[in-house]
Amino acid sequence: MSLFSFARKQRRPKSAQTAKDRLQILLAHERSRGGADETDYLPMLQRDIVAAIRKYVAIREQDVEIRMERGEKMSSLEINIEMPRPTPS
Amino acid sequence: MTVDLKEKPPLGRVIVITSGKGGVGKTTSSAAISAGLAKQGHKTVVIDFDVGLRNLDMTMGCERRVVFDFINVIQGDARLKQALIRDKRLENLSILPTSQTRDKNALTKEGVEKVLDELKQEFDYIICDSPAGIEHGAQMAMYFADEAVVVTNPEVSSVRDSDRVLGLLNSQTRRAETANAEPVKAQVLLTRHDPARVQSGEMMTVDDVLEILAVPLLGVIPESPAILRASNTGTPVVLDQPSIAGRAYEDAVRRLTGTEVEMRIEGERRPRLFQRLFGRAS
Ligand SMILES: Nc1ncnc2c1ncn2[C@@H]1O[C@H](COP(=O)(O)OP(=O)(O)OP(=O)(O)O)[C@@H](O)[C@H]1O
Numbered sequence: 377m378s379l380f381s382f383a384r385k386q387r388r389p390k391s392a393q394t395a396k397d398r399l400q401i402l403l404a405h406e407r408s409r410g411g412a413d414e415t416d417y418l419p420m421l422q423r424d425i426v427a428a429i430r431k432y433v434a435i436r437e438q439d440v441e442i443r444m445e446r447g448e449k450m451s452s453l454e455i456n457i458e459m460p461r462p463t464p465s
Numbered sequence: 466m467t468v469d470l471k472e473k474p475p476l477g478r479v480i481v482i483t484s485g486k487g488g489v490g491k492t493t494s495s496a497a498i499s500a501g502l503a504k505q506g507h508k509t510v511v512i513d514f515d516v517g518l519r520n521l522d523m524t525m526g527c528e529r530r531v532v533f534d535f536i537n538v539i540q541g542d543a544r545l546k547q548a549l550i551r552d553k554r555l556e557n558l559s560i561l562p563t564s565q566t567r568d569k570n571a572l573t574k575e576g577v578e579k580v581l582d583e584l585k586q587e588f589d590y591i592i593c594d595s596p597a598g599i600e601h602g603a604q605m606a607m608y609f610a611d612e613a614v615v616v617t618n619p620e621v622s623s624v625r626d627s628d629r630v631l632g633l634l635n636s637q638t639r640r641a642e643t644a645n646a647e648p649v650k651a652q653v654l655l656t657r658h659d660p661a662r663v664q665s666g667e668m669m670t671v672d673d674v675l676e677i678l679a680v681p682l683l684g685v686i687p688e689s690p691a692i693l694r695a696s697n698t699g700t701p702v703v704l705d706q707p708s709i710a711g712r713a714y715e716d717a718v719r720r721l722t723g724t725e726v727e728m729r730i731e732g733e734r735r736p737r738l739f740q741r742l743f744g745r746a747s
């Protein structure tokens with residue numbers, strides 16, 4: 377009986393709690409840089425990454441893809457770089 | 466069906482969700498309408514024009530994935546493709562979030578036009594979530610619109626502001642300024658409608674509002690706890706568990722795409738005047 381209700385609770389959590397959790401995670405990130413957007417540096421980061429890789433490989437600006445997922449304990453930044461196909465010699 | 470849609474060139478229709486008055490349900494409606502369109506198989510993107518007060522991302526539930534934004538794209542700091550966030554629930558749906566740090570003046574007519582033109586190459590519907598007011602941000606959101614959804618609550622200041630916005634749509638848009646262009650097609654979406662309070666005479670009827678604004682009705686969305694629940698979890702209401710409000714939005718979306726759907730106002734009898742108005746327009 378109690379096991380059943382526990383399982384049901386797990387499946388459909390109250391939405392207010394979800395709202396609070398989402399806000400806490402988001403605001404923690406937003407406040408961490410004094411109210412400014414914590415990802416404001418991303419355009420510059422992107423430029424630097426492109427510049428660094430270009431020292432070795434000819435890539436274009438559009439070959440770099442940046443994705444982010446902000447989490448409670450940590451965030452992940454995913455950077456995908458499409459490398460040019462080696463030219464046949 | 467998806468294959469059929471893919472072979473056709475994208476429709477590229479720009480629809481602004483606007484109101485004048487704040488807090489009437491623009492962002493809620495932008496989320497519901499864009500998700501509804503995508504659910505029906507249309508490639509859809511929803512853009513947050515409320516620069517400085519990013520909120521659409523929370524309503525859509527993608528707030529943790531924002532990297533670049535609309536303003537980054539306008540200013541050339543990021544490419545459009547990088548800024549678009551693909552919805553995790555619907556593959557046809559993308560979100561273009563706005564900046565939280567810039568101010569509204571970062572929106573330029575040229576910049577907005579460039580982004581919209583690029584989006585038109587890929588999407589059938591481009592939904593623009595306007596900020597409140599009638600200042601620069603709201604004007605940028607409506608300027609390039611082909612259609613407008615004027616979100617209105619059955620309440621005096623909201624109706625008054627909707628009337629002003631309808632005036633702006635007829636004068637301050639590209640369509641209004643272009644000779645021989647069809648005017649922006651404007652429709653009213655009445656939200657937070659409460660049949661019980663209409664019944665008791667506390668709230669204006671759908672009829673009353675349409676008589677004053679004299680534009681076609683896109684739909685009537687009831688005041689509903691489902692809206693709060695959906696926003697709590699970051700789910701557009703049409704993707705959440707079934708609700709009357711969700712169904713009302715789905716009906717409105719079908720009308721938006723040109724399907725005739727009987728107007729149902731849950732709990733209320735169908736008034737005659739809006740039948741006439743709606744009939745004339747369609
Ligand atoms: N049909 C409805 N029933 C109940 N609550 C609603 C309904 N529509 C909107 N709301 C609530 O009204 C509030 C304002 O909605 P929303 O943010 O969509 O308005 P807005 O017009 O985008 O506001 P702003 O002008 O600040 O951008 C939210 O708390 C939302 O949950």
Ligand SMILES: [Mg+2]
Binds near residue numbers: 515
């Ligand atoms: Mg809003």
